[in-house]
Amino acid sequence: MKLNAKWIWNKRQNYNTYNDxxxxxxxxxLASIIEAQxxxxxxxxxxxxxxxxxxxxxxxxxxxxxxxxxxIDISSYLVKGENSIEITARYFGxxxxxxxxxxxxxxxxxxxxxxxxxxxxxxxxxxxxVCDLKGLxxxxxxxxxxxxxxxxxxxxxxxxNEFLNxxxxxxAHKGPWKGLHKREVKLLTREAVPFKSFMDAxxxxxxxxxxxxxxxxxMFPGAIETNSFTGAACGFANFINVEKETEIEVWSRSLxxxxxxxxxxxxxxxxxxxxxxxxxxxxxxxxxxxxxINHEKERSLRIxxxxxxxxDEQWSFIPLHQYSFLQNDINWSWTMEEHPDxxxxxxxxxxxxxxxxxxVRDEESFSEKLGPYVRKMDSEKILLEDHFWKFSEREVLAxxxxxxxxxxxxxxxxxxxxxxxxxxxGDIELSYDLGEQRIGYFNFDIICEEGLELQISxxxxxxxxxEIQHSNMVTTNLNGMTYITREGLNQFTSYKRRSGRFIFLxxxxxxxxxxxxxxxxxxxxxxxxxxxxFRCSDNSLTSIWDISARTLKLCMEDTFTDxxxxxxxxxVGDARNEALFAYPIFGSVDIARNxxxxxxxxxxxxxxxxxxxxxxxxxIIPIWSFLWVISIWDHYWYTGDSGFVKERYHQIIxxxxxxxxxxxxxxxxxxxxxxxxxxxxxxxxxxxxxxxxQFFVGAIEAAHKCGExxxxxxxxxxxxxxxxxxxxxxxxxxxxxxxxxxxxxRDDGTISPQTCQHTSxxxxxxxxxxxxxxxxxxxxxxxxLKEMTTVGSPFAxxxxxxxxxxxxxxxxxxxxxxxxxLPMLESGATTVWETFPGTDWAPEGALFPTRSxxxxxxxxxxxxxxxxxxxxxxxxxxxxxxTISPQIGDLNWASGSTQSAKGRIEVMWxxxxxxxxxxxxxxxGVKWDFVENDSMKALKxxxxxL
Numbered sequence: 001m002k003l004n005a006k007w008i009w010n011k012r013q014n015y016n017t018y019n020d021x022x023x024x025x026x027x028x029x030l031a032s033i034i035e036a037q038x039x040x041x042x043x044x045x046x047x048x049x050x051x052x053x054x055x056x057x058x059x060x061x062x063x064x065x066x067x068x069x070x071x072i073d074i075s076s077y078l079v080k081g082e083n084s085i086e087i088t089a090r091y092f093g094x095x096x097x098x099x100x101x102x103x104x105x106x107x108x109x110x111x112x113x114x115x116x117x118x119x120x121x122x123x124x125x126x127x128x129x130v131c132d133l134k135g136l137x138x139x140x141x142x143x144x145x146x147x148x149x150x151x152x153x154x155x156x157x158x159x160x161n162e163f164l165n166x167x168x169x170x171x172a173h174k175g176p177w178k179g180l181h182k183r184e185v186k187l188l189t190r191e192a193v194p195f196k197s198f199m200d201a202x203x204x205x206x207x208x209x210x211x212x213x214x215x216x217x218x219m220f221p222g223a224i225e226t227n228s229f230t231g232a233a234c235g236f237a238n239f240i241n242v243e244k245e246t247e248i249e250v251w252s253r254s255l256x257x258x259x260x261x262x263x264x265x266x267x268x269x270x271x272x273x274x275x276x277x278x279x280x281x282x283x284x285x286x287x288x289x290x291x292x293i294n295h296e297k298e299r300s301l302r303i304x305x306x307x308x309x310x311x312d313e314q315w316s317f318i319p320l321h322q323y324s325f326l327q328n329d330i331n332w333s334w335t336m337e338e339h340p341d342x343x344x345x346x347x348x349x350x351x352x353x354x355x356x357x358x359x360v361r362d363e364e365s366f367s368e369k370l371g372p373y374v375r376k377m378d379s380e381k382i383l384l385e386d387h388f389w390k391f392s393e394r395e396v397l398a399x400x401x402x403x404x405x406x407x408x409x410x411x412x413x414x415x416x417x418x419x420x421x422x423x424x425x426g427d428i429e430l431s432y433d434l435g436e437q438r439i440g441y442f443n444f445d446i447i448c449e450e451g452l453e454l455q456i457s458x459x460x461x462x463x464x465x466x467e468i469q470h471s472n473m474v475t476t477n478l479n480g481m482t483y484i485t486r487e488g489l490n491q492f493t494s495y496k497r498r499s500g501r502f503i504f505l506x507x508x509x510x511x512x513x514x515x516x517x518x519x520x521x522x523x524x525x526x527x528x529x530x531x532x533x534f535r536c537s538d539n540s541l542t543s544i545w546d547i548s549a550r551t552l553k554l555c556m557e558d559t560f561t562d563x564x565x566x567x568x569x570x571x572v573g574d575a576r577n578e579a580l581f582a583y584p585i586f587g588s589v590d591i592a593r594n595x596x597x598x599x600x601x602x603x604x605x606x607x608x609x610x611x612x613x614x615x616x617x618x619x620i621i622p623i624w625s626f627l628w629v630i631s632i633w634d635h636y637w638y639t640g641d642s643g644f645v646k647e648r649y650h651q652i653i654x655x656x657x658x659x660x661x662x663x664x665x666x667x668x669x670x671x672x673x674x675x676x677x678x679x680x681x682x683x684x685x686x687x688x689x690x691x692x693x694q695f696f697v698g699a700i701e702a703a704h705k706c707g708e709x710x711x712x713x714x715x716x717x718x719x720x721x722x723x724x725x726x727x728x729x730x731x732x733x734x735x736x737x738x739x740x741x742x743x744x745x746r747d748d749g750t751i752s753p754q755t756c757q758h759t760s761x762x763x764x765x766x767x768x769x770x771x772x773x774x775x776x777x778x779x780x781x782x783x784x785l786k787e788m789t790t791v792g793s794p795f796a797x798x799x800x801x802x803x804x805x806x807x808x809x810x811x812x813x814x815x816x817x818x819x820x821x822l823p824m825l826e827s828g829a830t831t832v833w834e835t836f837p838g839t840d841w842a843p844e845g846a847l848f849p850t851r852s853x854x855x856x857x858x859x860x861x862x863x864x865x866x867x868x869x870x871x872x873x874x875x876x877x878x879x880x881x882x883t884i885s886p887q888i889g890d891l892n893w894a895s896g897s898t899q900s901a902k903g904r905i906e907v908m909w910x911x912x913x914x915x916x917x918x919x920x921x922x923x924x925g926v927k928w929d930f931v932e933n934d935s936m937k938a939l940k941x942x943x944x945x946l
Contacts, residue, residue, distance in 0.1 A: 005123025095616030196435030208304025235281030261361025328618035436830035458500020526556035555856035640878020680792030794858030
């Protein structure tokens with residue numbers, strides 16, 4: 001489609017503001033329809049409806065230099081005669097981990113072919129009618145640093161929308177969104193999923209109010225970033241008026257707070273009758289020590305006062321520009337010693353606010369010291385109400401079941417109603433179980449009074465003792481939405497995909513009965529096709545395969561993502577794991593290509609591939625950059641598509657040339673970047689961490705194979721020389737006394753005293769070991785020495801399993817799967833976790849054994865069970881040939897399939913006494929060889945090709 005439409009929006013003074021939203025409409029008439037399609041894109045989000053029917057949400061994520069539009073067949077949505085198209089568009093206007101916002105903009109173009117062969121083109125332009133989406137409250141906190149603003153919808157604000165002619169911003173290809181091209185990955189699904197069961201009803205209450213102070217947005221309006229190293233030197237103040245002396249509680253983790261010049265250690269302050277000065281400043285600037293991950297753009301403030309109080313109508317915002325700065329997070333060991341100019345700013349800020357808190361205690365001293373800095377602002381711009389806190393910090397007062405009639409009725413989309421009556425004791429909270437973790441949009445159909453507050457929150461995990469694992473307690477994520485009702489019928493579908501297994505409905509400001517006809521989830525994921533499968537006589541292994549595959553599905557959108565709840569982010573290392581798992585289960589090639597390409601495009605911004613893309617957080621994890629190269633070879637091995645490799649080979653070389661620039665005098669990779677391979681106690685807060693150099697070797701091996709494949713002669717000699725140099729430097733660090741490599745060379749030049757299992761199995765995996773250390777390295781891989789740090793996360797365990805498979809240690813892989821994944825099943829998990837239970841990296845130990853309860857980097861069992869127990873292993877690129885060699889073990893039978901580029905390979909085997917019956921079915925033209933192994937000894941094999 002040739003795009004001639006215009007980028008449009010409603011008229012604004014500034015098109016780069018926070019959480020801006022519009023509705024755009026166009027009516028048109030059609031005499032006939034043969035086929036029709038629409039191209040649509042927006043910065044940052046759109047929802048498309050045609051003739052009132054929901055068509056799609058989008059667009060696919062993309063860098064602003066390589067922006068994407070969705071091309072959708074809409075033939076079935078149009079009718080002869082009058083038609084209408086309506087698009088809700090949102091501009092987030094803030095940095096996140098999914099995009100780099102540019103400015104508000106919406107683009108759409110319909111092309112409709114009639115029976116006469118004529119093509120009617122309808123593109124966004126000034127003839128479209130637009131209005132603000134008034135119901136969507138703009139000034140809300142972000143869901144999390146990774147995601148968009150919290151969804152607060154006030155149906156009372158809808159009113160009579162006045163639609164005016166749109167403002168044309170740019171021609172299709174002349175805005176800030178460059179390289180506009182068609183989305184190459186399938187559109188997401190929409191499948192209605194009912195709640196499975198009602199759990200409970202409680203009477204609850206919350207104390208006080210919680211607010212967020214959007215410090216960075218106020219200090220740097222229009223800045224689109226999510227970097228930790230951002231110095232927002234500022235504060236705010238107001239006067240609290242009370243009639244009599246009372247005690248107020250004001251608390252914050254990241255703000256220093258004084259009342260009438262006093263800072264209370266216990267957060268309790270005495271308010272005197274009359275005016276009381278509340279003064280707050282950001283506690284400290286970043287960078288005094290090694291950089292920690294702290295994306296705290298919005299600082300929480302909690303206020304609890306037992307009496308009515310009055311605040312001045314406007315707040316005093318106090319920006320201190322002389323001490324503020326914006327930096328990126330490429331340099332992970334960022335210290336003020338390296339940047340003395342910013343050290344002066346940081347220390348200057350600390351001294352300034354120390355003096356302020358010492359001297360400012362009333363209106364006169366406030367005006368004298370801070371008056372020149374003050375900018376008056378409305379309260380809703382200074383403090384954003386945190387609605388999610390009302391759920392996560394609520395107190396249970398009583399059982400609430402007596403107030404609920406037919407709590408199960410809302411599960412079913414029929415004419416039955418659930419009725420919730422108000423309680424004088426507090427708010428009513430209902431909880432439901434989806435039966436397994438899901439991701440999608442909340443939707444509901446209710447009748448109620450005006451002004452009722454309905455909060456819907458998703459939870460992944462409830463401990464056996466009843467404690468809720470709130471998503472904003474481990475990693476700040478406001479995983480819910482709030483809807484303020486109008487009088488009468490309210491029907492709504494949320495604009496944001498959310499995940500959870502347990503759904504909590506919190507009902508506030510209730511004076512009359514609330515009736516709910518239906519409430520549920522519209523699940524939305526990449527449209528998977530289960531071509532791979534696995535079953536065996538060990539039910540636990542079957543279930544582990546199932547929850548691994550389900551988790552993978554939940555982490556598939558337009559790209560692979562890390563998890564469906566906390567981040568929904570394309571982490572490049574996670575994507576390598578997930579693509580490897582998804583090929584044989586779903587045959588999902590387009591999503592792998594899109595993930596690879598988005599990562600490769602980050603080389604236009606960074607010296608080596610970025611770690612999460614596209615994103616406003618500028619950071620690099622070196623092994624993610626190296627795994628990106630390996631993922632391109634994985635893609636070729638699965639598909640046999642050498643053209644894909646050839647088109648991206650220049651990026652492979654650019655990535656490795658960039659990495660070569662970080663090789664130091666010891667011929668090792670050395671960089672002040674974020675070193676992450678495993679959630680484990682590796683000595684990795686150094687520039688020179690050994691596993692980085694080992695993954696570098698693995699990337700060079702993959703690049704060399706890609707070069708040979710496409711006939712490159714220019715770079716192969718350089719790649720081989722670089723690999724030899726790195727391998728020699730790595731093996732030079734082998735410690736014969738400790739029988740291991742060290743974790744790192746510390747920044748002071750000393751060798752780390754710590755050792756880990758990881759350096760041994762990576763040495764095996766990437767052909768680094770030599771004749772002198774190989775035997776010990778194999779021993780360390782199978783049974784690590786007592787003093788070694790062992791694998792702590794399912795991400796890293798994939799690479800251990802790959803190394804074990806390489807040396808024929810299939811039995812050890814199966815033992816590890818039983819040991820590490822069975823506890824998840826026993827806890828009732830329906831998805832696999834980010835970390836293994838019982839590790840030091842669990843957020844609250846035995847109570848909550850992991851942060852994310854759905855993390856597809858952990859889905860390795862769905863990959864290896866088919867390879868080991870079914871014995872299906874690809875032996876030629878593009879699925880041209882396979883070996884079949886099942887490991888029988890203690891099992892009686894197994895069956896399943898593995899998807900290949902040529903079709904599905906099916907294996908069924910059964911052991912009865914001394915006989916092993918094996919059935920194999922492969923696509924025509926695919927070669928396969930049956931290979932006997934030690935597990936088949938003493939068995940008579942009956943092999944049949946189906």
